[in-house]
Amino acid sequence: MTGIDETHDPARQSWVESANGHPDFPIQNLPLGVFSVAKGEPRIGVAIGEMILDLKALCGAGLLDKQWSPALGSGSLNAWFAQGPADALALRRRLSELLSNDGNRHAVEPHLVNSANAEMHLPCRIGDYTDFYVGIHHATNVGKQFRPDNPLLPNYKYVPIGYHGRASSVRVSGEPVVRPKGQRKSPEAEAPEYGPSRRLDYELELGFFVGKGNELGTTIPIAEAAGQIAGYCLLNDWSARDIQGWEYQPLGPFLAKNFLTSISPWVITPEALAPFRKPMPTRPDGDPEPLPYLFDPSDQAKGGLGIQLEVALLTAKMREAGLPPHVLSRGDASSAMYWSAAQIVTHHASNGCNLQPGDLIGTGTLSTAQSTGLGSLMEISAGGKAPIELPGAEKRSFLDDGDELTLSARCVAEGAVPIGFGSCTGRVLPAT
């Protein structure tokens, strides 16, 4: 498989002992993030087991390519993302060498920080955030509520549908979810009311960050699009369904979504994901081929993301009772996505729209075809008609105050060391 090198060698171990066998961050992962310690300045780091390696300090110690110092010494990953895949791979190989070879331990170890003592930040300044809708089973499930016989609109299989979200309210995992207020109108009511949402939901998504980007008025050919993706994260597109139902016509969701979007702090690089690539799912008979500007054989062969997604809920009552989180869904991203990340990037820039380093793009909700892999409560509870039963005799159709939701992801493939994304959590607070 292309993109597999010594950094993926299953025999490679780190002298950072907590990395070996770590469910998320073995030496085969090496995700990038931004952290601080004791309210100090944010710095770029790499996760290795239970530790974080401080890349600014590593630059200062002369252990990384000098040319990388301006980007890796800054407080956000924007400049690094703009450097592109060749530097990304070179950094990965250098870090893998530094963290595996015992001879480097003496020089590198002083620049490790215990992650338990670190605060994580957004990995970069997000100029624009765009959310797509490529989860075909989700789109079908939602469409069925409006059009049972014809759930997908005619454009769905030609256009990677997307829309702009709110950049200012993207926050890193752990941010409290203040229940939003807004206009909501029940079908029988004559007029809407303004008040706290009664149908607060989550949406399980993957996010990814733009690399170098493109100038206004230019496009990104599909064969170059994969090289424009700097890395991946988990994304929770918190959604207020009652606000959404009333406001969204004709211009799409707005206040139902822009009160908060949570992402996981560690950016999983395309290089780390290489062993977990899959072919794009075969399009069912009768589906059109992608238009030529969206078609690339290499993308068809390995544009699928072999990422196992999981959502778990812990209510306040469960927490008090010492119960573990309840798994709401498990599913594979590759089977959920009708369009690849590369197709999303190419489509986004296909009109000359300029993408910039660090722009965040969401896939849209990733539900599988199975009922065990649905990515939102709206789907799981059938819009509230079939509340789920939780341990401790609780029921839920939507999120209650005090509920804590956690997204997580792991990649598993034969012959590869499994890696993980860490988690993306948020606890619901009452409306203010």
Add this chain to the structure above:
Amino acid sequence: MTGIDETHDPARQSWVESANGHPDFPIQNLPLGVFSVAKGEPRIGVAIGEMILDLKALCGAGLLDKQWSPALGSGSLNAWFAQGPADALALRRRLSELLSNDGNRHAVEPHLVNSANAEMHLPCRIGDYTDFYVGIHHATNVGKQFRPDNPLLPNYKYVPIGYHGRASSVRVSGEPVVRPKGQRKSPEAEAPEYGPSRRLDYELELGFFVGKGNELGTTIPIAEAAGQIAGYCLLNDWSARDIQGWEYQPLGPFLAKNFLTSISPWVITPEALAPFRKPMPTRPDGDPEPLPYLFDPSDQAKGGLGIQLEVALLTAKMREAGLPPHVLSRGDASSAMYWSAAQIVTHHASNGCNLQPGDLIGTGTLSTAQSTGLGSLMEISAGGKAPIELPGAEKRSFLDDGDELTLSARCVAEGAVPIGFGSCTGRVLPAT
């Protein structure tokens, strides 16, 4: 009228002679912008007649309040916008004094730049750009194309409808309009094609900038919303109607809009607009009152914007023939807007969404009830069914390559010196 002080005195003249009688920038206006000279660093300036007063230089000369130096000495207006209305008014009064009193001429004149030698930039870094849809005649005209008997959706008179736009592609007046490519599908075609838009249009809007903003999870009460608007500009929401028609369901316009948004460079302050305020238009019988969170008597009394808008078109052929631009429409913003700028701000933050200094908000297309005041070609040409005739025997349903479009605006009121917005232009270039 509140907000009227000596800075609006019609008798006040400037020693900058080009300001006196200037259609846009007499001393009663004093709009803020960001300019550079000879590719130098961008600086904050104020337009006065044909000149620009360099506020960084004025700070350096000790002629402005020292506390303002960090904000006014920077290369963008974000920090200044965050200072709020009290400082905005104090600056206005100080500038009006400096530019009217002959005794200041000797000290101030060295800091004037001829605007003909200046390049204008975006007035601030735009974190998020949101576009609304408060032009009720526009919404009605568009709705009629889909639902002749019931053009406005049930939420329109309760919800100030808006959606997120693209911040990265907002450009200052003068930016070329590269004809976008995209998927478009004619009704009779079986499948869409990817190619240059055949229905390129403009949309006449006002834009405004957020002042101090609000923290995530908090709201902006309607009584405080007017104080959250730092200033106004013209905004052209360039639109590809064929791309829009095919892509926009179910999440709203995306690539049909995000290839470019143009704004005029000068920020007209709320203080300058004070004499031109009007009551909000009376809602027709049967329309609901605004919900309480959107209702404020003061906003009802003076939330209307008495701004005369004009759109003019100059084709390549007209330019070659030496013909003047052809006026496509003239109309008044206050009669076009169903919701005020303050209502837009309060609604936007009503779910806890955080607005930030310098965020750009568009009103949506401002068409009047009269056929002479329509804000887009889609409306003027009835979707292409009634092409307009231009001087020189040309016709247009949508924009051709080489067409140059100019938005302009003036404010006129009895007892006040008229002021203008300057212009917002763009010339269409062929698809690349």
